[in-house]
Amino acid sequence: MHFLKKGLLAATMFGTIAALAACGGGATDDSAAAEDGDIKLTVTTWNYDTTPEFEKLFRAFEEANPGITVEPVDIASDDYDTKLTTMLSSGDTTDILTMKNLLSYSNYALRDQLVDLTDHIGSLDIAPAQESYDMYDVEGKTYAQPYRTDFWVLYYNKKMFDEAGLDYPSNITWDEYEELAKQLTKPDEQIYGAYQHTWRSTTQAIAAAQNGANLIDPQYDYLEEYYDRALRMQDEKAQMDFGTAKSTKVTYQSQFENEKAAMMYMGTWYMGALMTNIDDGKTDVEWGIAEMPQNEKGEVTTFGSPTAFAINKNSKHQEAAQKFLDFCSGEEGAKVLAEVGVVPSYKTDAIDELYFSREGMPADEVSKKAFNPETVAIEFPVDENGPAIDKILQEEHDLILVGDETPKEGIANMEKRVKSETE
Numbered sequence: 545m546h547f548l549k550k551g552l553l554a555a556t557m558f559g560t561i562a563a564l565a566a567c568g569g570g571a572t573d574d575s576a577a578a579e580d581g582d583i584k585l586t587v588t589t590w591n592y593d594t595t596p597e598f599e600k601l602f603r604a605f606e607e608a609n610p611g612i613t614v615e616p617v618d619i620a621s622d623d624y625d626t627k628l629t630t631m632l633s634s635g636d637t638t639d640i641l642t643m644k645n646l647l648s649y650s651n652y653a654l655r656d657q658l659v660d661l662t663d664h665i666g667s668l669d670i671a672p673a674q675e676s677y678d679m680y681d682v683e684g685k686t687y688a689q690p691y692r693t694d695f696w697v698l699y700y701n702k703k704m705f706d707e708a709g710l711d712y713p714s715n716i717t718w719d720e721y722e723e724l725a726k727q728l729t730k731p732d733e734q735i736y737g738a739y740q741h742t743w744r745s746t747t748q749a750i751a752a753a754q755n756g757a758n759l760i761d762p763q764y765d766y767l768e769e770y771y772d773r774a775l776r777m778q779d780e781k782a783q784m785d786f787g788t789a790k791s792t793k794v795t796y797q798s799q800f801e802n803e804k805a806a807m808m809y810m811g812t813w814y815m816g817a818l819m820t821n822i823d824d825g826k827t828d829v830e831w832g833i834a835e836m837p838q839n840e841k842g843e844v845t846t847f848g849s850p851t852a853f854a855i856n857k858n859s860k861h862q863e864a865a866q867k868f869l870d871f872c873s874g875e876e877g878a879k880v881l882a883e884v885g886v887v888p889s890y891k892t893d894a895i896d897e898l899y900f901s902r903e904g905m906p907a908d909e910v911s912k913k914a915f916n917p918e919t920v921a922i923e924f925p926v927d928e929n930g931p932a933i934d935k936i937l938q939e940e941h942d943l944i945l946v947g948d949e950t951p952k953e954g955i956a957n958m959e960k961r962v963k964s965e966t967e
Contacts, residue, residue, distance in 0.1 A: 695848030
């Protein structure tokens with residue numbers, strides 16, 4: 545698997561980051577806490593009850609480290625970055641911060657809110673996760689340790705394909721994807737051949753990845769055919785229209801697990817949650833994964849992003865927090881993640897084998913090939929103007945897909961606004 549790091553080195557444009565101590569500023573009281581009793585580490589999470597790897601990692605770490613307990617500080621997924629930004633601005637002392645995406649990570653690092661882990665990481669064997677670590681480089685410094693790396697694949701419902709007498713997808717083109725969606729749709733039953741979630745990345749990130757483009761650069765003509773396809777599939781009733789999905793706050797889980805959609809491209813993070821829901825009897829969907837659709841058959845290009853843990857500079861338990869990061873981002877944490885169907889950043893042949901041995905995980909050759917795409921482009925490059933550009937692209941994305949703008953008009957507005965609003 546090759547990770548394409550377009551735009552990540554743009555972090556060097558941010559200016560000089562203040563030099564931080566290897567274990568960060570701020571005193572710790574680990575020793576005093578150990579004398580008085582257990583150390584309690586707090587970790588920011590999102591949707592803790594439905595994100596299985598958090599509890600699994602926490603309990604496994606506690607078992608390996610008697611005297612340290614781990615407690616989640618849970619935040620609603622949609623509010624996560626906003627809430628975490630507010631917490632850090634107010635001097636919050638939560639020990640460990642989960643970096644949900646690279647965009648927010650760079651902001652926290654540049655604000656001097658995270659412990660500089662560069663020297664410590666230099667003492668670790670990170671070769672099995674090197675590509676993920678490279679994504680956290682900010683002007684030669686690293687402030688987080690990745691524990692999982694997700695990329696996008698195509699989920700499909702085996703029973704719906706069987707009932708339609710269609711072969712399961714394997715290395716299909718976008719044209720084939722659209723045709724399959726039309727054949728699998730049952731408009732009278734509100735069952736769609738495909739479901740495309742409302743996030744702008746479902747159109748923009750995959751288009752940029754498959755066209756060797758960079759969403760920071762305001763030249764977006766390559767997006768047009770991807771928007772044309774989405775609108776055409778809506779008109780053909782081959783997928784739910786964007787306006788309905790957005791206004792009714794449809795979840796991608798409900799569409800796939802309730803068998804309302806035969807195909808859905810989504811991140812590998814969903815596999816763990818899907819298998820957990822099957823184990824818990826919440827769904828009995830028969831599923832498989834295949835490679836993301838491509839412009840042409842052959843090598844597979846998709847997109848993705850890592851997830852990491854960082855240490856709050858205001859943490860009072862930085863030594864214990866560092867143990868937690870090392871556990872989760874290393875081989876021990878990778879085994880825990882693989883067993884629940886989550887893709888670890890730390891990847892070896894043995895970890896891959898463990899991952900596919902998990903009961904309920906599709907282990908056919910197509911699924912295994914989908915698990916190792918040739919190229920994974922970064923979902924959104926690190927850039928100082930990233931938050932502003934992200935907002936513009938999402939706004940125009942929504943306007944295009946509800947029909948208030950044509951793709952040409954929306955793309956022209958993206959380019960104009962990015963140029964004018966980020967100068």
